Amino acid sequence: MIVTHTIEHAREQIALLRKKSRRLALVPTMGALHDGHLSLIKLARQHADYVVISIFVNPEQFGPSEDFDNYPRNLDKDLMKCKNENVDLVFAPDLFEVYDTQHFLSIKIDSLNRHMCGGSRPGFFEGVLLIVNKLFNIVTPDVAVFGQKDIQQFLIINQMVNEFNHKIKMVMAPVERANDGLALSSRNVYLSKEERAIAPGLYRSLNYIKTQVRQGVINPSLLIEHQKSELEAKGFKIDYLNVFSYKTIEPVLTLDKGVVYIIAGAVWLGKTRLIDNILIEL
Numbered sequence: 001m002i003v004t005h006t007i008e009h010a011r012e013q014i015a016l017l018r019k020k021s022r023r024l025a026l027v028p029t030m031g032a033l034h035d036g037h038l039s040l041i042k043l044a045r046q047h048a049d050y051v052v053i054s055i056f057v058n059p060e061q062f063g064p065s066e067d068f069d070n071y072p073r074n075l076d077k078d079l080m081k082c083k084n085e086n087v088d089l090v091f092a093p094d095l096f097e098v099y100d101t102q103h104f105l106s107i108k109i110d111s112l113n114r115h116m117c118g119g120s121r122p123g124f125f126e127g128v129l130l131i132v133n134k135l136f137n138i139v140t141p142d143v144a145v146f147g148q149k150d151i152q153q154f155l156i157i158n159q160m161v162n163e164f165n166h167k168i169k170m171v172m173a174p175v176e177r178a179n180d181g182l183a184l185s186s187r188n189v190y191l192s193k194e195e196r197a198i199a200p201g202l203y204r205s206l207n208y209i210k211t212q213v214r215q216g217v218i219n220p221s222l223l224i225e226h227q228k229s230e231l232e233a234k235g236f237k238i239d240y241l242n243v244f245s246y247k248t249i250e251p252v253l254t255l256d257k258g259v260v261y262i263i264a265g266a267v268w269l270g271k272t273r274l275i276d277n278i279l280i281e282l
């Protein structure tokens with residue numbers, strides 16, 4: 001496994017892999033790899049001959065009061081996991097390698113970021129696009145794999161790929177869950193024992209909404225208000241909980257047949273923010 005920390009070295013190594021005219025898949029990560037990431041790596045392997053992982057905690061996607069400084073980091077452990085998964089190349093640059101000068105440009109998002117996480121984390125998706133656009137230009141993958149857990153991230157990056165003509169196939173990996181349903185996330189390590197026990201409640205709520213919608217509820221607002229109260233009673237603080245259009249990421253009032261929706265929530269348990277979603281087509 002090649003481990004590289006500089007853009008120049010990464011480009012050299014990727015050019016060597018490319019000489020064999022093989023397909024290359026990129027799995028962008030911020031490290032603290034867990035089984036969810038490993039499932040992305042496995043899926044990447046199904047789509048390409050070589051798998052490249054990037055590990056970089058991107059400051060541009062953290063707000064001033066967010067957890068950039070405390071975000072879990074453990075490169076040695078991550079490299080072991082990558083090796084066990086037969087990753088071909090790990091690109092783990094430091095901060096100054098990626099943002100070596102003051103930058104003057106960003107990618108403006110006209111819509112798609114007004115609701116869900118974009119609504120509550122201003123600047124977050126611009127930060128994500130900044131780094132992902134750089135990674136796409138450095139690694140030039142044929143395929144890029146992202147998790148459904150961050151579905152808004154997937155849809156916005158997919159839009160960038162289409163609008164900016166990146167020749168990359170976007171692959172969305174299903175949400176990887178613990179046995180009790182909690183979506184795997186690097187931030188789950190922040191949860192206390194008590195919070196961890198409550199945490200699967202978010203997924204249960206999303207599932208309850210899905211079941212009700214499947215059974216014919218076409219105006220989900222009352223149902224959602226009820227689920228919010230239930231979650232609050234369990235100790236969650238609600239950021240958002242709603243049904244969104246898969247196409248526009250706008251909340252929807254009435255559900256139509258033949259349309260794909262995202263039932264999604266973001267909640268706080270103490271200092272930890274959890275997100276999760278379920279896709280449903282009526």
Ligand code: PAF
Pocket residue numbers: 028029030056058061128131132150153
């Ligand atoms: O999903 C993540 O871990 C990050 O947002 C990403 C895509 C690696 C960009 O920093």
